[in-house]
Amino acid sequence: MTEPLADTPATLPGRPLAVFDIDGVLADVRHRLHHLEARPKRWEKFFYAADRDPVLDEGVERLRAALADHDVVYVTGRPERTRALTERWLARHDLPTGPLVMRPDHDSRPARYVKREVLRRLAGVRPIASVLDDDPAVVDLLTADGWPVELATWLPHSSTLRSAQQHHGRT
Ligand SMILES: [Mg+2]
Numbered sequence: 001m002t003e004p005l006a007d008t009p010a011t012l013p014g015r016p017l018a019v020f021d022i023d024g025v026l027a028d029v030r031h032r033l034h035h036l037e038a039r040p041k042r043w044e045k046f047f048y049a050a051d052r053d054p055v056l057d058e059g060v061e062r063l064r065a066a067l068a069d070h071d072v073v074y075v076t077g078r079p080e081r082t083r084a085l086t087e088r089w090l091a092r093h094d095l096p097t098g099p100l101v102m103r104p105d106h107d108s109r110p111a112r113y114v115k116r117e118v119l120r121r122l123a124g125v126r127p128i129a130s131v132l133d134d135d136p137a138v139v140d141l142l143t144a145d146g147w148p149v150e151l152a153t154w155l156p157h158s159s160t161l162r163s164a165q166q167h168h169g170r171t
Contacts, residue, residue, distance in 0.1 A: 014126065015069060015070055015071045015126075016069075016070050016071070016126060016127045016128070016129035017070060017071055017072075017073050017122060017125075017126045017127065017128050017129060018066035018067075018070035018071070018072050018073070018129055018130045018131075018132075019072075019073050019074075019075050019119065019122070019128060019130065019131040019132070020059070020062075020063055020066070020072055020073070020074050020075070020132050021074075021075060021076060021077075021132060021133040021134060021135070021138070021152070022074055022076040022078065022086065023050070023053075023076065023077070023078065023134070023158070024056075024133075024134030024135070024152060024155050024157055024158065025056065025059040025062075025132055025133065025134050025152045025155075026055065026056055026059040026060060026063065026093075026095070027050065027053035027054075027055065027056065027059075027089070028053050028054040028055070028056050028155060029050070029053060029155075029158055030155070031049070031052065031053070031054075032045070032046050032049035032050065032052075032053075033046075033158055035049065036158070047078060047079060047081075047082050048082065048085065050078065050082060050085060050086065050089065051085050051088070051089060053089065055093045056154060056155060058152075058154040059132075059152065059154065060093070060095065062132060063095065066130065067096070070129055070130070071126070072096060073099045073100075073101060073122060074090075074098065074099065074100045074101065075101045075115055075118050075119070075122075075131075076100070076101070076102055076103070077103050077111035077114065077115070078102055078103065079102060079103050079104070079105045079107075080102045080103065080104055080105045081105050082102070083100065083102055086100060086102070087100065101118050101122075110137065111135060111137070111138055112135070112137050112138045112140075112141040112142070113141075115133070115138055115142065116141060116142060116145060119131065119142060119145070119147055128147060128148070129148065130148050130149075130150065131147050131148060131149040131150070132149075132150050132152050133149065133150075133151070133152060134151065134152040134153070134155060134157045135157050135159070136151060136157060136159075137159075139151045
């Protein structure tokens, strides 16, 4: 499958790569999680409400620090059809708008398998120095694969938030 790698930075200068997730690392998704608590889940509304995500300062600080000596690549589970929205959002917050690797529109695999595939392809282009993601399932799998992954903890992952709401009635 090549579609997720359409924006692979094969032509960038040769600095190591710092891989950044977006949702829960740079973007605060909490205001749109209610779309996923609905039955049936309102996935499209959830994705398109990303336009209004507040920025997460901790993630942005990490991104700016990484840019000093890395090339940053965004690897997100957001679908391709939200590319324009996502690029506008990044630009609005004065962040690099790419390279941005997104999930193919009809790829419904769990994010960890999509991201595993993306990392394997990226590693063929450039050494991967770091990966930052807020999804414990992603972090577990990529760590087991041997990548230098860090769990972003400044916002509980949406699965954790939803679980807290279901089991404890609160966030
Ligand atoms: Mg995330």
